[in-house]
Amino acid sequence: MQSLSITSSAFKNSELIPKKYTGDGEDINPPINIKGIPDGTKSLVLIVDDPDAPMGTWIHWVMWNIQTRNRIDEDSAPGAQGRNSWDKNSYGGPDPPSGTHRYFFKVYALDTTLNLEKTATKNDVEKAMKEHILAKGELVGLYHR
16 A cells, blocks of 8 residues: 655644644644545545544544545535534544544545445445555644643
8 A cells, every 4th residue: 555645734743733723723624735646546535533532532524535636725625524523524623621632634545436425434434445545644633722
């Protein structure tokens, strides 16, 4: 599997996510840059989750069928959005109850588009894309109050 390079102009890997992109700020998604998309890519998937949540991994954003592009702009949703842990079809920024949490922005390049309902969850998307991943990359952001 090939690797994607995932970066953001808002924060560097393993550094703090600015408040603007969190539940304490404007609660909008940060800009995401994607490099190394392989030939044959038909769509992208973006999953943002927090494995440090006290009750298990918290899903902040699930989006699929993103047209092949090198950037996801701030405060945008260029694909179909599934259910996050708040039971909403949108981005939900970091909102940890305590301590410093890690937020994984994972991007996948697929050789297909996915036929999923808007009620799809992270697990549904992961199952649907399992045999179609051409490349993967991730960016980790941190946040604490």
